[in-house]
Amino acid sequence: MKLKNKKYLFCNIAVFLLVLFFVAYFSFLSFGRHDSLKSYLNDLGTYDQVIWNTAHGNFFDNSANMLNARNYLGAHFSPILLLFVPFYAIFASPKWLLFFQALAVGIGSIPIYLFAKEKLRSSGAGLVFLFSFLSYPVLHNSILYDFHEVVFAIPFASFAFYFLEKRNDKWFIIFSILLALSQEHMVLLVLAMGLYAAFIQKRWKFGGLVSFVSLGYFFLVLMVLMPFFSKTGSSALIANSSQYASRYAWLGVSFPEIIKKIFLSPGSILVALLNPEKLKFLFTLLLPILSLSLFSAPFLLIIPILLINFLSSNSMTYSPYFYHSATLIPFLLFAAIVTFQKWFEEDVFIKRLFLVLIILASIGSCIEYTVSPLGTKYHLADYLPDSHAKKIVEIKKIISAEASLSVQHNLGAHFSERKELYRFPFKANEVDYIILDQVDPYLANEEQVFKFDYALQMDRDEWKRKIEELRGSDSFEKIYDEDGWLVFRRR
Numbered sequence: 001m002k003l004k005n006k007k008y009l010f011c012n013i014a015v016f017l018l019v020l021f022f023v024a025y026f027s028f029l030s031f032g033r034h035d036s037l038k039s040y041l042n043d044l045g046t047y048d049q050v051i052w053n054t055a056h057g058n059f060f061d062n063s064a065n066m067l068n069a070r071n072y073l074g075a076h077f078s079p080i081l082l083l084f085v086p087f088y089a090i091f092a093s094p095k096w097l098l099f100f101q102a103l104a105v106g107i108g109s110i111p112i113y114l115f116a117k118e119k120l121r122s123s124g125a126g127l128v129f130l131f132s133f134l135s136y137p138v139l140h141n142s143i144l145y146d147f148h149e150v151v152f153a154i155p156f157a158s159f160a161f162y163f164l165e166k167r168n169d170k171w172f173i174i175f176s177i178l179l180a181l182s183q184e185h186m187v188l189l190v191l192a193m194g195l196y197a198a199f200i201q202k203r204w205k206f207g208g209l210v211s212f213v214s215l216g217y218f219f220l221v222l223m224v225l226m227p228f229f230s231k232t233g234s235s236a237l238i239a240n241s242s243q244y245a246s247r248y249a250w251l252g253v254s255f256p257e258i259i260k261k262i263f264l265s266p267g268s269i270l271v272a273l274l275n276p277e278k279l280k281f282l283f284t285l286l287l288p289i290l291s292l293s294l295f296s297a298p299f300l301l302i303i304p305i306l307l308i309n310f311l312s313s314n315s316m317t318y319s320p321y322f323y324h325s326a327t328l329i330p331f332l333l334f335a336a337i338v339t340f341q342k343w344f345e346e347d348v349f350i351k352r353l354f355l356v357l358i359i360l361a362s363i364g365s366c367i368e369y370t371v372s373p374l375g376t377k378y379h380l381a382d383y384l385p386d387s388h389a390k391k392i393v394e395i396k397k398i399i400s401a402e403a404s405l406s407v408q409h410n411l412g413a414h415f416s417e418r419k420e421l422y423r424f425p426f427k428a429n430e431v432d433y434i435i436l437d438q439v440d441p442y443l444a445n446e447e448q449v450f451k452f453d454y455a456l457q458m459d460r461d462e463w464k465r466k467i468e469e470l471r472g473s474d475s476f477e478k479i480y481d482e483d484g485w486l487v488f489r490r491r
Helices: 002-035 039-057 080-092 095-106 110-120 121-134 138-144 153-166 171-178 184-201 204-229 257-264 266-273 276-289 297-310 325-346 348-369 394-396 408-412 452-456 461-473
Strands: 405-407 419-425 433-437 474-484 485-490
Touching: 002 110, 002 121, 002 138, 002 405, 039 080, 039 095, 039 325, 039 408, 039 452, 080 095, 080 394, 095 110, 095 138, 095 153, 095 297, 110 121, 110 325, 110 452, 121 276, 121 325, 121 348, 138 325, 138 348, 138 408, 153 171, 153 184, 153 325, 171 184, 171 204, 184 204, 184 257, 184 325, 257 266, 266 297, 297 325, 325 348, 394 408, 408 419, 408 433, 408 452, 452 461, 461 474, 461 485
Parallel strands: 405 419, 405 433
Antiparallel strands: 433 485, 474 485
């Protein structure tokens, strides 16, 4: 009995230390990435401005996003962002978002551990699946690509399914509500869990009610609430109203048109879904847990979100280097645990063999795809600000808090706590200041996934031409020109 208690205590300490290390490590990296001028106006600066504006009485007001949605709820319906307002009342900083995002992912691993420990009757097996979750490269890359509410929603999804399996309906509903409030399409995961309760758990009444309410909320948000907050009267991601084409423009310009296209043109939908790049991405998602997820019911829960991501014409939504699939990872782990129990529980040797294989597959996948220094592409130096990056502190001192700005994309999150902020060259002829940096922050390591052109979000020759125009402009005067930094002030 004492030996069992010691093992239980050891596993609990190991869980605590692994999660603590994960949160501390990725908070440090995300802070360093931001300070190294590798965060972006879209998206970290966008969220920072939305929360700062809300804390100052301008509810979800936002000039910085690229969807032409002045109220952010017209672009994404994410009331969950209100949770950050009290922290901005203490002091405003985008690092709140980066820290809580890393913390959220770390906490999201706890239901994975508990579920595996209970299903497999082994704390050691629980630790293996917890390790696999924390080493998932998609999660690393999501944390290290600014802040996004779908990443922050990971613990809501993770705890919701755990309590659904425990049939603890009260806590399932609480976490499902938080999940639904995270972003407009996250409620589809709740809908899927309702169907799971009905068809897998045979709780027809409860599951049917959850599904019905979830579907009603989805249509309410997409067809009433988001159009209400959008200046175009339609969801900004569906309506082709921004400077970028809608991800779903090929399906239609309204929600009813998209639904019609899906049902009337199944062939084109199938071709889009079976794109080799998308299938390769699915393989990448399944690799760390040896594709075990495919063979149990919890895998079905990710299908609605997977379809949304795969039907997009923007390759970001099916790339391991972005965040769009981060909320699916807990369900992949839950599904893998269920399959593991069905297939290997009775044979101790096979069970231990596959636990080792999962560890090895998780490590290999991490090394190949992570953008953290745990892999082969990035080094710790990529996340440490140099003397040039630190000069942004000087720049901030000469810019008033009330001034309107047009700034380079990779500088935006450093100036986003203000009413009017735009990505250069947008509104360049109207703002008080223009802030640019000619030094490439990615130059020291050519293996990095993102390059300077991506940070600029415009053609580099066009960017250089705009700078030369500013140098000769009668409307602006150059007030700072040092070490590649340029600040122009309206005359």
